[in-house]
Amino acid sequence: MKFLSRKDILLLKRTLSYTISYRVKLFFTLVTVLMRIVFDIVQPLMWGKMIATLFEKDYNSVLISILIIFVLNISQSSIELIKSYLFTSLNSNITYNIKHDIYKKILNLPVKAFDEMRTGDFLSRLEGDAISIANIISNHFLIGFVDILKVIAIGITIFSINIPLSVIIICSFPISFIIFIKFGNILRKKNKEAAQLRDNYYSNIQQSIQGIREIKSLGIKDYSYKLFSTTSNKLKDSTINLNFTSVLSSTLARAMNYLSEAAVMAFGIFLISKGSLSIEYFIAFSSYSHNFSLALMNITKLNSSIQSTMTSLERSFEIIDDMLYSSEKFGCREVKEINGNIKLENVCFKYRDNKKVLNMINFEIKPNKKIAIVGSNGSGKTTIFNLLLRLYDYDSGRILIDDIDIQDFNEQSLRNHISVVLQEPFLFNMSIKDNLSIANLKANEEELINACRSVYIHDFIMSLPEGYDTIIGENGVTLSGGQKQRLAIARALVKKSKIILLDEATSSLDNESQLYLKKTIDEISKKHTVIIIAHKFSSINNVDEIIVIDEGEVVGQDSHKKLISNSKVYRHLYENEFKEFKNVKEVI
Numbered sequence: 001m002k003f004l005s006r007k008d009i010l011l012l013k014r015t016l017s018y019t020i021s022y023r024v025k026l027f028f029t030l031v032t033v034l035m036r037i038v039f040d041i042v043q044p045l046m047w048g049k050m051i052a053t054l055f056e057k058d059y060n061s062v063l064i065s066i067l068i069i070f071v072l073n074i075s076q077s078s079i080e081l082i083k084s085y086l087f088t089s090l091n092s093n094i095t096y097n098i099k100h101d102i103y104k105k106i107l108n109l110p111v112k113a114f115d116e117m118r119t120g121d122f123l124s125r126l127e128g129d130a131i132s133i134a135n136i137i138s139n140h141f142l143i144g145f146v147d148i149l150k151v152i153a154i155g156i157t158i159f160s161i162n163i164p165l166s167v168i169i170i171c172s173f174p175i176s177f178i179i180f181i182k183f184g185n186i187l188r189k190k191n192k193e194a195a196q197l198r199d200n201y202y203s204n205i206q207q208s209i210q211g212i213r214e215i216k217s218l219g220i221k222d223y224s225y226k227l228f229s230t231t232s233n234k235l236k237d238s239t240i241n242l243n244f245t246s247v248l249s250s251t252l253a254r255a256m257n258y259l260s261e262a263a264v265m266a267f268g269i270f271l272i273s274k275g276s277l278s279i280e281y282f283i284a285f286s287s288y289s290h291n292f293s294l295a296l297m298n299i300t301k302l303n304s305s306i307q308s309t310m311t312s313l314e315r316s317f318e319i320i321d322d323m324l325y326s327s328e329k330f331g332c333r334e335v336k337e338i339n340g341n342i343k344l345e346n347v348c349f350k351y352r353d354n355k356k357v358l359n360m361i362n363f364e365i366k367p368n369k370k371i372a373i374v375g376s377n378g379s380g381k382t383t384i385f386n387l388l389l390r391l392y393d394y395d396s397g398r399i400l401i402d403d404i405d406i407q408d409f410n411e412q413s414l415r416n417h418i419s420v421v422l423q424e425p426f427l428f429n430m431s432i433k434d435n436l437s438i439a440n441l442k443a444n445e446e447e448l449i450n451a452c453r454s455v456y457i458h459d460f461i462m463s464l465p466e467g468y469d470t471i472i473g474e475n476g477v478t479l480s481g482g483q484k485q486r487l488a489i490a491r492a493l494v495k496k497s498k499i500i501l502l503d504e505a506t507s508s509l510d511n512e513s514q515l516y517l518k519k520t521i522d523e524i525s526k527k528h529t530v531i532i533i534a535h536k537f538s539s540i541n542n543v544d545e546i547i548v549i550d551e552g553e554v555v556g557q558d559s560h561k562k563l564i565s566n567s568k569v570y571r572h573l574y575e576n577e578f579k580e581f582k583n584v585k586e587v588i
C-alpha cells in the first residue's frame with residue numbers, strides 16, 4: 001500500500017497555492033456547496049414526512065410537503081447552476097494560470113533543454129498536464145472537501161436516527177478504502193505511462209507538420225501515417241485501460257456500498273416490523289444512507305484519485321520550479337550603446353559531457369568590420385554564434401563586447417545589441433510590416449522602409465499588391481530563401497543591433513539573390529560589425545578579414561591573400577571548393 005509521500009504533499013501544497021488569487025470565488029463556491037448539503041439533509045426528511053402524512057391521510061399536510069419539496073427542488077437547481085458556474089470558472093482560471101506559468105518557464109529555459117526534450121513533451125505538459133492540475137483542485141480537493149462535510153453532516157443525522165443502521169453503512173468503509181489504496185498505485189503507474197505516450201503523440205504530430213515538405217518529397221506519407229496510427233493507437237489503448245481501471249476500482253467499492261445498503265434495507269424493515277423505527281425515518285434514512293456511502297466512498301477514493309494525477313503534477317512543476325533545468329541567468333548591467341568590438345579570450349566549450357567543440361578560441365573583431373568565419377563541416381562555426389548570443393554558456397575563457405563580459409549584460413541589452421540571421425530565418429505568420437516592427441515596436445514607418453532599402457528589398461515589397469501589409473505565410477513560405485534572409489537582416493536593422501551575425505545560406509540562393517545579399521552586407525557593414533559564416537568562397541572576397549576554424553580551434557585570421565599563402569587549412573578548403581566547382585563543370 002502506498003500513501004502520498006512528503007514530496008507529493010509539497011506538490012499538492014504548491015497546487016493549492018493557485019487558489020489564493022481566487023479566494024473570493026472559492027469562498028462563494030464553498031457557500032453553494034454548504035447550501036447543497038443542507039438541501040441533501042432536509043429533502044429526505046420532507047419526503048419521509050410527506051409519505052408518513054399520506055399514510056395518516058392528512059392530505060393538507062401532504063400538499064404543504066409537496067409545495068415545500070417543489071420550492072426546495074427549484075432552489076437546489078438554482079444553487080446547482082451557480083455552483084457549476086463557479087466550479088468551471090475556478091477550474092478554467094486555474095488552468096489558465098498554470099499554463100501561463102509553464103509557458104513563461106518554457107521561454108526562459110536554456111536552449112540545452114530544447115536539445116534534450118522534444119517539442120511534443122512541452123506541448124503535452126502545457127495542454128494535458130496543466131488541465132489535470134486544475135482538475136485536482138476542483139475535482140479532488142473541492143469535491144473531497146464537500147464529501148467530508150457531507151459525511152460529517154449526514155453522519156450526525158443518521159446516527160441520531162438509528163445507531164445500529166448507521167454502523168452497518170460504516171462497515172463497508174474499510175473494504176472500499178483498501179480497494180482504492182491498491183488501485184491508487186496501479187493508476188499512478190498507468191498515468192505515467194499515458195503521459196509518456198501523450199508526449200510521443202504530440203512530438204509525432206509536431207514533427208509531421210513541421211517536416212511536411214520532407215514527408216511529401218521523400219514519398220514517406222505512408223510511413224508518417226503508420227507512425228501516427230501507432231502512437232495514437234497506443235495512447236487510445238492506454239486511455240481506455242486507464243479509465244477502465246479507474247471505473248473498476250469504483251465499481252468494486254460501489255458493490256461494497258450496495259451490499260451495506262441492502263443490509264440497511266433488510267435491517268430497517270425488521271426494525272419497522274418490531275415497531276422500533278418509523279416509516280418516515282426509514283425513508284429518510286434510506287436516502288441518507290445512499291448519499292452517505294457515496295460521499296464516504298469518494299473520500300476513500302481521494303488517495304487513489306490524487307495518486308493517479310500526481311504524474312501531471314510532477315511533470316508540470318518540474319518545469320515551473322526549474323527542477324529539470326534552471327532558467328537562463330543574465331547579468332544585471334544595462335548597456336545602452338556599444339561600438340561593436342568583439343573579443344574571445346581562451347574560450348572552451350562542449351555541448352554535453354563529450355569532446356570539446358571549441359578549444360582555446362582567441363580572436364578580436366574591431367567595430368564596423370566585415371568578418372567571415374570559414375571551416376569544414378562541424379568545425380564549430382555555428383557554436384561560436386551560439387556562444388556570442390549566450391544560447392549556451394562557455395565552460396572557460398571570456399567573451400567581451402566593448403571590453404564588457406557578455407555575462408554581465410542584462411538579457412535585454414545583450415539581445416538588443418546582437419542579432420542573428422539564420423540560413424532559413426523564421427518569419428512570423430503576419431504582415432511584412434509586423435514582422436519588421438516586432439523587433440522594435442517603437443520603430444516608425446520611415447525606419448522600416450529605410451531598413452528595407454538598405455537590404456535592397458523595398459522595391460520588391462512595393463511590387464506586392466498589399467506592399468508592407470502583405471501577410472507572409474508560416475515561416476515565410478511565399479518568399480524565396482534570399483528574400484527571407486534580407487528581410488531578416490532588415491529586422492535586425494530595425495532592432496538597431498550593432499552586431500549582426502549572418503549564417504549564409506549554403507546553396508539555396510540563386511545568383512541574383514547572392515548578388516543582392518552581397519550588396520546588403522557591404523551596405524550594413526558601414527555601420528555594423530558583421531560576422532558571416534561563409535559556406536562559399538565567392539561570397540567572401542570583399543570581407544575585411546577571414547577567421548579559419550579547424551576542429552574547434554582558430555588556425556588563422558587574416559585577409560584572403562595572406563591566408564592562401566600562409567594557412568594550409570584555408571588553402572585546402574579553398575582548393576576543395578574549386579575542385580567541386582570543376583567537377584560540376586565537367587559533369588555538365
Ligand SMILES: Nc1ncnc2c1ncn2[C@@H]1O[C@H](COP(=O)(O)OP(=O)(O)OP(=O)(O)O)[C@@H](O)[C@H]1O
Nearest residue numbers: 115351352357375376377378379380381382383384
Ligand atoms: N546542440 C548540440 N548538441 C550537441 N552537439 C552539438 C550541438 N550542436 C552542434 N554540435 C556538435 O558540435 C560540433 C560543431 O558544430 P557546429 O554546428 O558549430 O559546426 P559548424 O562548423 O557550424 O558546421 P556546419 O558547417 O556543418 O554548419 C559538431 O560536431 C556538432 O555535431
